[in-house]
Amino acid sequence: MTTSTESHVRFDPYDVDLIADPYPMFARLREEVPLYYNSEYDFYAVSRFADVNKALVDNATFSSARGAILELIKANLDIPSGMLIFEDPPIHDVHRKLLSRMFTPRKINALEPMIREFCVQSLDPIVGTGHFDFVTDLGAQMPMKTISALLGIPEDDQVFVRDHVNAQLRTEAGKPMDHTKGLSVGDMFEAYIDWRADNPSDDIMTELLNVEFVDDKGVTRRLTREEILVYLNVVAGAGNETTTRLIGWAGKVLAEHPDQRRELAQNPALIPQAIEELLRYEPPAPHISRYVTRDVDIHDQTVPEGSVMMMLIGAACRDSRQFGPDADSFNIHRASRPHLTFSVGAHFCLGAALARLEGRIALEEILKRFPEWEVDMANAKLSPTSTVRGWETMPALVS
Numbered sequence: 001m002t003t004s005t006e007s008h009v010r011f012d013p014y015d016v017d018l019i020a021d022p023y024p025m026f027a028r029l030r031e032e033v034p035l036y037y038n039s040e041y042d043f044y045a046v047s048r049f050a051d052v053n054k055a056l057v058d059n060a061t062f063s064s065a066r067g068a069i070l071e072l073i074k075a076n077l078d079i080p081s082g083m084l085i086f087e088d089p090p091i092h093d094v095h096r097k098l099l100s101r102m103f104t105p106r107k108i109n110a111l112e113p114m115i116r117e118f119c120v121q122s123l124d125p126i127v128g129t130g131h132f133d134f135v136t137d138l139g140a141q142m143p144m145k146t147i148s149a150l151l152g153i154p155e156d157d158q159v160f161v162r163d164h165v166n167a168q169l170r171t172e173a174g175k176p177m178d179h180t181k182g183l184s185v186g187d188m189f190e191a192y193i194d195w196r197a198d199n200p201s202d203d204i205m206t207e208l209l210n211v212e213f214v215d216d217k218g219v220t221r222r223l224t225r226e227e228i229l230v231y232l233n234v235v236a237g238a239g240n241e242t243t244t245r246l247i248g249w250a251g252k253v254l255a256e257h258p259d260q261r262r263e264l265a266q267n268p269a270l271i272p273q274a275i276e277e278l279l280r281y282e283p284p285a286p287h288i289s290r291y292v293t294r295d296v297d298i299h300d301q302t303v304p305e306g307s308v309m310m311m312l313i314g315a316a317c318r319d320s321r322q323f324g325p326d327a328d329s330f331n332i333h334r335a336s337r338p339h340l341t342f343s344v345g346a347h348f349c350l351g352a353a354l355a356r357l358e359g360r361i362a363l364e365e366i367l368k369r370f371p372e373w374e375v376d377m378a379n380a381k382l383s384p385t386s387t388v389r390g391w392e393t394m395p396a397l398v399s
């Protein structure tokens with residue numbers, strides 16, 4: 001095994017060509033350099049399922065409190081209170097508990113008819129045209145409408161919200177994310193919060209405005225307006241583009257596996273397991289990072305305190321040690337084993353059930369209308385972000 005410092009495998013998270021198909025490189029990292037070090041950007045990476053799983057759970061050693069994205073950790077920015085994805089316990093748990101009120105099974109399941117209606121609105125006008133873009137026609141629309149409805153944001157403001165949030169995450173092709181604008185929570189939700197404060201309803205926003213809780217200093221209080229704003233940004237940021245990308249991947253991967261797609265069209269009861277396999281096979285968030293709080297030994301080497309550790313979820317999800325010798329193939333009948341697409345531990349995705357529901361309904365409604373399709377890869381565009389991997393357009397000829 002090669003030591004991480006003299007690695008011959010190259011993983012540049014900003015190399016657009018490499019990221020177009022990272023899996024051969026991920027396989028080499030897993031097998032040849034399970035603890036990888038990149039001297040150009042100064043980060044470590046783990047890629048085996050067991051290593052990624054263990055590190056994600058160990059939030060005392062691998063902290064989120066300086067951010068969970070390489071560029072943000074390096075920039076050492078101030079993280080606004082309430083940005084729970086970039087916090088450690090105990091304050092993380094306080095904020096997560098409050099936000100999890102939005103994501104109870106009852107609230108999520110109640111969204112099903114509305115999500116289906118959003119899919120119908122996007123898909124019905126396309127029937128008969130012969131053309132369908134999985135991302136622009138559906139993937140970029142339905143998740144945003146769903147989150148906005150969950151929050152109670154009026155439909156007129158929704159496109160603005162999506163574009164604003166996606167622009168914050170965008171990286172220029174081949175370049176790191178521009179963090180110079182800081183983690184401004186912006187003002188896009190402010191008018192809505194103020195309006196809702198004056199016009200209480202039975203929605204989650206009214207609940208968040210009124211809830212009393214004991215904070216990490218033992219003080220019983222309500223959330224500040226700033227904290228609620230941060231919450232809204234976290235939810236919109238975490239739940240929009242990821243789900244959009246899942247739908248783009250569904251278009252591509254099922255086009256490449258027409259037999260499995262036909263099975264799904266004939267037997268929609270298989271769709272939930274197909275969504276699970278899509279999530280494993282093409283994770284929309286293929287890596288997340290942590291700040292290393294103490295010297296830690298991994299594969300006989302010491303990772304020093306103060307380093308950045310990247311968790312290669314995309315590599316872990318194809319590890320044959322977890323998924324068997326055919327881990328690199330797409331198989332909707334694969335025996336179900338836990339994957340890491342939604343992370344694990346304290347930060348396990350709060351929206352996982354919602355993402356699964358949205359994925360299932362989207363695929364049901366697509367297959368009802370278009371049981372066959374071919375993707376036009378020459379015109380499909382890969383999104384350039386270094387944080388979320390997937391398609392900005394996935395045009396298809398449908399029948």
Ligand code: HEM
Nearest residue numbers: 068084085238239242243246284342343347349350351355
């Ligand atoms: C396919 C779609 C999705 C994927 C792949 C995904 C992935 C992830 C991942 C990997 C994390 C953990 C980050 C970490 O450990 O640092 C996360 C956290 C989170 N996700 Fe998702 N997500 C998806 C959809 C959603 C949706 C639809 C929502 C809400 C509407 C959502 C809300 C959140 C929130 C609030 C967190 C922070 C949880 C915490 O820090 O405790 N996600 N997501």
